[in-house]
Amino acid sequence: MKKKFFFISLIALFTLILAACGEKKEAEENSSADTTSEEAAPTKDTSKEDNGTRTIQYLGESYEVPEKVERIVVTGAMEAMEDMVVLDVHPVGAIAVGGEFPELYASVTDEAESIGEKIKPNFEKILELKPDVILGSTKFPEEVKSKLEKIAPTILVSHISTNWEANLNLLAELSGKQAEAEKVLTTYKSDIEAAKSTLTEKLQGETVAAIRIRGGQAYVYPKEVFFNAVLYEELGLEVPDAIAKAKAQEAISVEQLAEMNPDYLFVQFSADENADAPNAVEDLKKNPIIQNINAFKNDQVFVNIVDPLMEGGPAYSRIEFLKGVQQNLTK
Template sequence: MNTWFKYIKLLLVSVCTCLLVTGCNSNVSELPSNQTTSNITTNCRVINHEAGKTQICGQPQKVVALSPPVLDMMLALGVQPAGYAEVDLLNSKVFDRPKEQIPYLGDRITSQPINIGDRGNPSLESLLQLKPDLILGEAAYNETEYQILNKIAPTILINHRDGITPAWQQTISIIAQALGREDKVSAVIAEYEQKISQAKTAIAPIAQHQELLLLAFRGITLNSFTFGAETFAGGLLQDLGFKLVSPKSTEYEVALEVLPKFKSDLIVVMPSGNNNIENAKRQWSQNPILQSISAHNTNRIYFIDYQLASRIRGPIAAELFVTQIYQLLS
């Protein structure tokens, strides 16, 4: 029912969108079939991305980020958002207190971006009112409405699914090209690598010969997921010197009863879904199965926010995650 409702809604909105953008076809960014890169003016470029090819001219000034990873990479490149869509819907038209309203990234925002809804259901009405120069989103959440978004403004979609590669070091190049900030990419990556190297040196005495289970924990009544080295948080922990305990390099679903079979020196728990850190700590302190895990008996269960560990997945989040891990384990 919800799927059909969304398609009907998109159909109705697309009709309205087409009416509203009539006469503004110069802003439509799909590359015409008879146009090649050879006849594009020098201040324009064609961006290859997950939804196709999009032409962008000049340096966009009014940019919308439709997810936390996109916002992270934008901010790392020195671009402030004009509009933003969070993971969960905020009951406010404007992010007028971004430090309080946007976890982990809000303190770097100097603008007051318009609330575009949630990442999987952006408000097309708000986008039409904002009239952005560029929309940046993720294929996993915005591919269905891509054609509509692309009529509102040139739209770039990246492949950056929750917790799964490709890493931000690859996708930031696409974002930078769209923003006209290609010259910033190498500096962002170099700064990140320097900080990770420093963190690895500091945490080496803790991580050496330590097996770590990274767990997305949805609660005692639902299956959880182990995260491997090809996930955002897993890759960072492996870079720091930990050996990850997981049957797969990506994500692997496990039942509660199976968790004691994983032999690890420590466990990093990421409460996910509707779970949170406070509730997860209570469950781990009361459930007999979880209490039987060896890492629990040695007080080596650590909890970290899933939003930071798996949803943002950019250079800023990486630095914050590594810092929190070091603080938790020290």
């Protein structure tokens, strides 16, 4: 009897040991399964959001861009192309004119590929270039902007000349060249003050104007647009009535130009904009009404003192135009 009880007790003890071992193994397996499940479950990668992007401000809007912008594509924004020349920023994709990069931008388009003409971006090519940021133009319609935004962060650069400093600083912030931009602006403003002190007395009572010829027709612009901002807002020269009244780009007849009767006239003429009137400047000079204008009588007409493709508003346009004004009006 004692022997039988001993065997029953032994079996019970062995059963308890096996049960305990089983529970321990199950617990270990469950723990392992939980760990594996946690490791395998996808979690949102915030490293790029926290460290790979940054927010910049431009004309009251916020834009999310990569922390380090290395690949910039410019489409439509000639203003941005001029700023790239000033800051020596080299885009991977840039605007072509007539299928080629203008000589005006040659210093920064050495590594760029054409992404289409000024108003006709090639979306497939832009996508192929894998840009970090796309700089478009505020002249773009909404559908073009939407297509660009699907490719990369897109900022529409203002075509309004009064935003020229904001435009330059935008590119500086994207490219890390804030110090260079600050130096450019400081130098330019100093040069304006120096030129103003020289020209104010010399040109007192004189009329200075700038026109652009497109399609054989002469045009004037408002006093804050084109190169007018340099002449009237920065140098403080007297604004002719025809320019003071202009609301946008406006055609001006030879009679109206004669009525303005500028003593000094700057003319911008691009062959690309005058394919049907390649001799427009010469024809203008031959017009008997024009020949009575002071600037023409006194040989004070200056044609293309800067590259005719320059927009007039950006920093590069202003810097180069100011040089031309000083060279020609301080003689």
